[in-house]
Amino acid sequence: MSLVFTPIESLPMVQPGDPLPELLLSALAAQGVRLADGDVLVVCQKVVSKSEGRVIELGRVTPSPAARALALTAGGKDPRVVELVLRETNRVVRAQRGIIIVETGPGWVCANAGVDESNSPAPNTAVLLPMDADLAAQRILAALQGRSGARIGVIISDTWGRPWRNGLVDFALGVAGIEPLLDWRGKTDLNGRELHHTVFAQADALAAAAGLLMKKDSGVAAVHVRGYQWQPSPQASGRALIRPANEDLFR
Amino acid sequence: MSLVFTPIESLPMVQPGDPLPELLLSALAAQGVRLADGDVLVVCQKVVSKSEGRVIELGRVTPSPAARALALTAGGKDPRVVELVLRETNRVVRAQRGIIIVETGPGWVCANAGVDESNSPAPNTAVLLPMDADLAAQRILAALQGRSGARIGVIISDTWGRPWRNGLVDFALGVAGIEPLLDWRGKTDLNGRELHHTVFAQADALAAAAGLLMKKDSGVAAVHVRGYQWQPSPQASGRALIRPANEDLFR
Numbered sequence: 293m294s295l296v297f298t299p300i301e302s303l304p305m306v307q308p309g310d311p312l313p314e315l316l317l318s319a320l321a322a323q324g325v326r327l328a329d330g331d332v333l334v335v336c337q338k339v340v341s342k343s344e345g346r347v348i349e350l351g352r353v354t355p356s357p358a359a360r361a362l363a364l365t366a367g368g369k370d371p372r373v374v375e376l377v378l379r380e381t382n383r384v385v386r387a388q389r390g391i392i393i394v395e396t397g398p399g400w401v402c403a404n405a406g407v408d409e410s411n412s413p414a415p416n417t418a419v420l421l422p423m424d425a426d427l428a429a430q431r432i433l434a435a436l437q438g439r440s441g442a443r444i445g446v447i448i449s450d451t452w453g454r455p456w457r458n459g460l461v462d463f464a465l466g467v468a469g470i471e472p473l474l475d476w477r478g479k480t481d482l483n484g485r486e487l488h489h490t491v492f493a494q495a496d497a498l499a500a501a502a503g504l505l506m507k508k509d510s511g512v513a514a515v516h517v518r519g520y521q522w523q524p525s526p527q528a529s530g531r532a533l534i535r536p537a538n539e540d541l542f543r
Numbered sequence: 544m545s546l547v548f549t550p551i552e553s554l555p556m557v558q559p560g561d562p563l564p565e566l567l568l569s570a571l572a573a574q575g576v577r578l579a580d581g582d583v584l585v586v587c588q589k590v591v592s593k594s595e596g597r598v599i600e601l602g603r604v605t606p607s608p609a610a611r612a613l614a615l616t617a618g619g620k621d622p623r624v625v626e627l628v629l630r631e632t633n634r635v636v637r638a639q640r641g642i643i644i645v646e647t648g649p650g651w652v653c654a655n656a657g658v659d660e661s662n663s664p665a666p667n668t669a670v671l672l673p674m675d676a677d678l679a680a681q682r683i684l685a686a687l688q689g690r691s692g693a694r695i696g697v698i699i700s701d702t703w704g705r706p707w708r709n710g711l712v713d714f715a716l717g718v719a720g721i722e723p724l725l726d727w728r729g730k731t732d733l734n735g736r737e738l739h740h741t742v743f744a745q746a747d748a749l750a751a752a753a754g755l756l757m758k759k760d761s762g763v764a765a766v767h768v769r770g771y772q773w774q775p776s777p778q779a780s781g782r783a784l785i786r787p788a789n790e791d792l793f794r
Contacts, residue, residue: 295756297546386792393792401707410741451743455706455793456652457714458786459724459744461751473710476759490661490759492702493710500712501752504771505546508727508741520755535709541637541644542706542793 299505300514308345313435327440332517334502337450339513340428346420366392380405385543399534402452425466426529433468445470449499462503464495467530550756551765559596564686578691583768585753588701590764591679597671617643631656636794650785653703676717677780684719696721700750713754715746718781
């Protein structure tokens with residue numbers, strides 16, 4: 293069976309306080325998409341953050357001495373943006389050549405704690421990551437399942453760089469309904485031998501795939517997925533994707 | 544427009560010396576898939592390596608003292624497998640807790656130089672990465688374009704772990720016909736502001752998406768993609784995805 297990704301085209305520009313689950317329901321309806329069991333909705337982090345009001349006017353940010361120092365170390369970054377980064381940061385992992393890699397409050401390791409100036413709704417503003425991406429995914433799931441009766445999965449995604457490889461791809465941040473990891477350990481390969489080290493990050497793969505339709509200049513902030521086989525999981529959390537610091541050789 | 548990923552189901556078990564492009568053509572025909580301009584075919588590295596005879600009997604491998612030492616350092620790995628890893632390696636990046644991260648000859652940074660014991664065609668064998676994944680992609684492209692007349696892209700993929708995140712996803716290794724990176728630098732966001740740091744690793748996103756249909760126990764080794772918008776690029780190479788060592792903060 294084929295796997296079909298459909299961009300949700302008619303989601304309006306989201307403003308602080310907007311009820312995102314309702315906007316998504318309207319956009320799906322406008323496009324004639326009827327949710328069915330097994331569908332997954334991937335939603336870009338940016339619209340979640342905007343609906344939560346996580347949009348900061350840089351003119352109102354006073355950089356601390358630490359932010360000014362780090363802005364210099366990292367090489368010419370806006371100290372006000374670095375101040376926002378530090379407020380979201382547990383620990384700075386690397387800072388040089390214009391790049392600041394940090395561990396965020398929930399434990400994500402990413403550049404600039406996900407603080408982003410592009411596609412923010414006004415000049416001189418920056419958008420922070422959602423307060424709690426799992427909770428945002430759960431709320432969207434509850435609204436969409438409540439209306440449709442379909443058992444679906446919801447993934448909140450963001451676009452991040454990677455060590456070792458050029459270019460950005462989309463990753464899963466918040467997850468509801470679908471397990472982010474599919475664990476094959478103990479299962480066997482086609483030749484009957486046990487599979488090793490085979491935990492598949494299916495939520496990241498779904499987010500990366502949806503990113504093919506969420507190109508930065510497309511305005512697409514949500515993608516509907518049909519045809520992927522998965523098991524419902526009420527306890528799912530995106531945090532399962534965070535490699536614990538003591539098992540991570542690169543922070 | 545939707546993006547559709549279709550598993551190629553009828554590819555036989557590939558043996559050393561098998562003409563992979565011909566096998567793919569037959570499998571596409573058996574499934575009634577007619578290639579069209581803009582289609583992309585993602586092919587799992589494993590079948591490329593098998594067709595190239597990159598399957599090594601471990602009984603014929605004599606580990607060097609360096610391989611024995613590294614097997615101990617990494618914690619209980621088979622020294623013969625480590626010997627194969629070292630033969631494919633430029634430089635060891637990390638080795639501990641059963642994990643060996645290396646930089647391979649072409650410059651990929653990955654675990655075990657891509658040497659894999661699961662899904663190898665016989666017990667006590669290991670499969671190496673393709674000799675030249677770009678060349679393999681070019682050969683498949685030439686055969687499929689020659690037969691169909693359609694302008695297509697070909698991606699050779701492999702399943703790798705990542706720093707900071709649990710679980711594996713699929714990445715692009717060899718690429719032909721389609722540019723692996725889509726560079727938006729200098730373009731503007733929806734608000735007319737210049738986009739920064741926005742180079743999209745579209746070949747990795749396509750590989751990750753195809754991976755959703757290439758689950759380890761599925762036996763699917765190729766996926767047909769229709770509906771992705773891209774520009775043909777005769778000079779494309781997967782190596783564009785390798786971050787140069789002097790720009791990489793994590794090796």
